[in-house]
Amino acid sequence: MIPEQARLEIIKKKQEGETWTGISQWIEEEYGIPIHRTTVQRWYDREAFSEDEVDQEELLESIEDRTKLDKKVATYKAELNYYKKLYQQVISGDAKKDLIVEAIQTYAPTFDAVPIKPPPAKGKSSKAQVMVAVLTDTHVGEEVFAPQMMSMNAYDYDIFNRRLSGWANQVLNLATYRRNICNIDELMVPMLGDMISGDIHEELSRTNLDNCMMQMMHTASSISQALMFLAPHFKTIKVPCVVGNHGRMTRKPPMKDKYMDWDYLAYQWMAAFCANQKNIHFDIPKSFAHIVDIAGKNVLMFHGDAISGGGSSASISRMIGNMRGVIQFKQALESTIVEHDGVMPGNFSDVLMGHFHRVDVMDIGTGAAYICGTMKGGDEFALQRVQAITPPKQVVTYWHPDYGNVGLEVIYLDRFDDTPSMFNSTMKDVWATTYAKV
Numbered sequence: 001m002i003p004e005q006a007r008l009e010i011i012k013k014k015q016e017g018e019t020w021t022g023i024s025q026w027i028e029e030e031y032g033i034p035i036h037r038t039t040v041q042r043w044y045d046r047e048a049f050s051e052d053e054v055d056q057e058e059l060l061e062s063i064e065d066r067t068k069l070d071k072k073v074a075t076y077k078a079e080l081n082y083y084k085k086l087y088q089q090v091i092s093g094d095a096k097k098d099l100i101v102e103a104i105q106t107y108a109p110t111f112d113a114v115p116i117k118p119p120p121a122k123g124k125s126s127k128a129q130v131m132v133a134v135l136t137d138t139h140v141g142e143e144v145f146a147p148q149m150m151s152m153n154a155y156d157y158d159i160f161n162r163r164l165s166g167w168a169n170q171v172l173n174l175a176t177y178r179r180n181i182c183n184i185d186e187l188m189v190p191m192l193g194d195m196i197s198g199d200i201h202e203e204l205s206r207t208n209l210d211n212c213m214m215q216m217m218h219t220a221s222s223i224s225q226a227l228m229f230l231a232p233h234f235k236t237i238k239v240p241c242v243v244g245n246h247g248r249m250t251r252k253p254p255m256k257d258k259y260m261d262w263d264y265l266a267y268q269w270m271a272a273f274c275a276n277q278k279n280i281h282f283d284i285p286k287s288f289a290h291i292v293d294i295a296g297k298n299v300l301m302f303h304g305d306a307i308s309g310g311g312s313s314a315s316i317s318r319m320i321g322n323m324r325g326v327i328q329f330k331q332a333l334e335s336t337i338v339e340h341d342g343v344m345p346g347n348f349s350d351v352l353m354g355h356f357h358r359v360d361v362m363d364i365g366t367g368a369a370y371i372c373g374t375m376k377g378g379d380e381f382a383l384q385r386v387q388a389i390t391p392p393k394q395v396v397t398y399w400h401p402d403y404g405n406v407g408l409e410v411i412y413l414d415r416f417d418d419t420p421s422m423f424n425s426t427m428k429d430v431w432a433t434t435y436a437k438v
Contacts, residue, residue, distance in 0.1 A: 001065055002043050003031050014044060039065055125182035129406065130295040130399040131234075132188045133171045135195075135223065136303075136354030137374035138164075139246065141208050141215030142197030144379045152389055153377045157209055159417055161222055161425040163375055166416025167394060168226040172233055174396055174409055184398075185235040188294060189227065192354035192372060193244020193303035195219045195263045200248060212247070216262045217427055220269035225423040227270070231277050240283040240292045241267040244355065245305035253305065259286040269431075289323065291348055295399035297367070300327075300348040304355030304371070311356035311371070320351055320364055349404065357382065358390050359410055367404060370395060375413055 002010065006027060013023055020037035028034045144155035175184050196215040199205035208215065231237055245253060247262035254260070264284065271282040283292070289302035300323060309315025328346055350367035357378075360371040378389030392414050398407035 001035065001039065001069065003027070003033065006031060010040065010044065033069065036065075122180065124180075127401055128183040128185050129178070130186045130188060131171075131175055131178065131184050132190065132294060132352075132397045132399060133167075134190050134192060134352060134354075134370075134372040134395050134397075135167075135375070136190075136192035136372050136394070137194045137244070137357060137376060138219065138223075139194060139197045139374070139376040140219040140222075141210055141212075142204065142376060142379070143207055143209050144376065148380050149378065149383060149389075152383075153379070153392070153414070154417075155376050155379070155392075157218060157425055158421075160218075160375065161421035161423050162416050162419055163392060163413040164222055164226055165421035165423055166413060166419055167375070167411055168229050170411045171396065172230060174411075175233065178398060178407075186238065187230060187234040187236070188238045188240070188292070189230075190292070190301050190352055191223075191239065191241045191263075191267065192301060192352060193242055193261075193263050193305075194246040194354060195223075195244070195266050196247050198246035198248065198262060200246060200251065212249075212262050214427065216247075216266045217269065217431055218425065220266045220273065221427065221431070222423050222425055223266075224270045224273035227274055227280055228277060229422070231274075231280055235279060237280045238283065238292075239267075239270070239280065240290055240301060242285070242288060242290050242302055244303040258288045291327070294350075295401045295404070297350060297399065297404050298348040299350045299352060299367075301352040304353040307353075307355070311358075313362060316353075316362060316369060316371075317364070320369060324348070359393055359395055361408070370397065370408075373410070377414060 010023055010027075013026070018026075020041045023040050024035055024037040027040070138160065139155070140157070140160050142155060144153055146152075146154035171187070175187070178184055196212060196219055197204055197208050198215070199208065199212055210218070227237060227239065241263070243259055243261040243263040247264075247266075248254060248258075249260055249262070264286075267282065267284045271284065274280045274282075283290070288306065289300060291298050291300050293299075300320075304311070307315050307319045309318075324347070327348060348366075351364065351369040352372060353369065354372050354374070356371050357374040357376075358371055359373045362369040362371075372395040373393040374390070375392050375394060377392030383389055391412055394411050394413065396409040396411060397405055400406045
């Protein structure tokens with residue numbers, strides 16, 4: 001265990017007065033072998049006596065120590081060889097990669113340089129696109145209390161009008177921007193329901209800003225003004241409408257006469273307010289769902305309260321699949337299933353819906369299902385019951401006659417909360433005189 005070449009030096013150092021600890025450290029530094037000071041001392045003592053006087057127990061301990069040390073050395077040597085082999089493999093692999101890269105850079109053919117030309121003058125697509133600006137879940141008449149929302153949202157008549165004014169301006173700004181690449185002659189404003197707060201829940205009837213009739217009139221008056229603001233900037237504005245669930249006049253959701261809803265009355269009043277504007281066309285069916293033509297695509301629109309399952313992807317997909325079956329049933333009764341203005345299409349490619357107060361897009365194979373947001377934003381129910389809150393926002397999409405949907409924008413509405421509204425929100429005793437020209 002004691003290196004042969006170190007033995008004389010050890011005896012010499014001890015005779016010179018070196019301590020066992022110092023000798024042990026010297027051996028480790030000089031020969032790289034850690035040997036305890038007591039082992040060195042025992043070896044020295046054996047060297048000082050005859051072989052017959054050597055302590056056999058100490059000799060055995062010395063042999064065991066040597067065996068352990070030899071095992072460690074063998075282990076370290078094996079590990080050293082292993083890592084050397086890995087290192088050689090890495091070096092070899094890198095060398096091969098470097099050779100390949102060098103060969104590619106040296107021998108690969110290159111393209112001839114091409115002259116740099118200035119970008120061509122800005123042109124427009126030969127086909128016009130349809131702009132679709134959804135209005136859904138405005139919940140006019142509800143008050144959302146900022147102190148109860150940790151100051152994350154607030155909502156009342158004034159905030160609704162500010163957000164609606166911002167929405168109308170942003171729709172016009174987006175149309176102007178889009179017109180740099182194509183013509184946009186037609187604007188569609190689908191209204192997907194829950195336009196008023198309603199009184200279907202006891203706490204809403206207790207905290208609403210007004211009764212349902214006045215909620216409905218505020219909604220109709222303000223949105224009519226928004227439509228009239230946009231009317232001069234488009235050749236045609238189409239307004240297809242479906243009712244939601246908050247405007248219903250019964251405690252339980254009705255299956256029959258679902259159109260008997262404050263939303264339905266709001267739409268009718270909007271149509272009345274805008275009757276003189278010949279380029280605004282309303283479509284107000286009595287069905288809970290409706291199919292509209294957007295740039296040649298059949299698009300199914302409904303509020304979304306008919307979907308169970310909390311708006312999960314699976315529940316929405318199931319509802320859409322079921323609706324495909326229902327709509328296609330029309331093919332067997334083509335002569336009897338008739339809408340108020342013609343034969344109902346037997347298929348649809350895309351879907352517009354509200355109700356779930358979020359913006360989301362789901363691929364449904366033939367197109368997409370668009371969940372279109374809310375103007376109200378988060379409320380006390382969403383915060384406490386589901387611990388979720390989304391900013392108030394609405395969706396704008398663009399549709400091409402060949403390719404279907406070719407763009408989507410989100411209008412974030414709370415950015416307009418501190419901007420004065422350009423619409424008159426004060427209802428006069430005679431409603432017809434409330435409407436202000438814009």
